[in-house]
Amino acid sequence: MVDRATIRSYKDLDVWQVAMDLATACYRVTAVFPRDEIYGMTAQVRRASVSIAANIAEGYGRETSASFVQFLRIAQGSLKELETHLMLVERIQLLNTEELAPLLNQCERTSKMLRNLIRSLNDPSRSTAKES
Numbered sequence: 001m002v003d004r005a006t007i008r009s010y011k012d013l014d015v016w017q018v019a020m021d022l023a024t025a026c027y028r029v030t031a032v033f034p035r036d037e038i039y040g041m042t043a044q045v046r047r048a049s050v051s052i053a054a055n056i057a058e059g060y061g062r063e064t065s066a067s068f069v070q071f072l073r074i075a076q077g078s079l080k081e082l083e084t085h086l087m088l089v090e091r092i093q094l095l096n097t098e099e100l101a102p103l104l105n106q107c108e109r110t111s112k113m114l115r116n117l118i119r120s121l122n123d124p125s126r127s128t129a130k131e132s
Contacts, residue, residue, distance in 0.1 A: 010060035015113040019053035019075070022106045026082070029103065033094050041094060045085045051078035052110065065121045072118050076111065083107050 010016050026049035030042045052075045059071020086103055089095050 010057040013056065013060065013117075015110065015117055016053055016056045016060075018106070018110050018113060019056055022082075022103070022110055023049040023053055025103055025106060029095060029099065037094065041085065041089055041092075045082065045089065048078050048082035048085055051075070052082065056114075069118055069121050072114055072121075076114050076118075079107055079111055079114070 007013060023046075026045050030037075030045050033042045055071045055075035055078060059068040059075070062068050062071065083104065086095075086100055086107070090097060090100050
């Protein structure tokens with residue numbers, strides 16, 4: 001468990017850093033989507049991916065762990081939305097399975113980290129720490 005004294009900013013959270021890497025990867029892969037998808041899948045994938053890290057950051061800035069947990073759950077929802085968009089991207093053949101696999105693996109890693117952080121924040125035996 002990482003102590004709040006060690007975590008000075010949401011930027012110190014491993015889960016936020018991984019979420020930022022995921023968003024960056026999503027921006028890169030959507031750059032090759034057809035121009036007619038700019039307001040469709042490109043926008044949807046980018047918006048959902050950015051929302052994950054943004055909600056982690058916003059929640060971290062809240063006064064209580066309960067508020068933080070609520071934003072982490074919203075981040076989880078955005079992550080599931082992103083996964084759904086990515087699976088649709090494969091179905092409509094904007095990306096193939098090999099291109100999509102690393103993104104879905106990053107989604108799974110981020111999801112596990114979010115679940116673990118939520119569990120630790122909900123653990124009554126923990127101190128006031130926020131961890132990644």
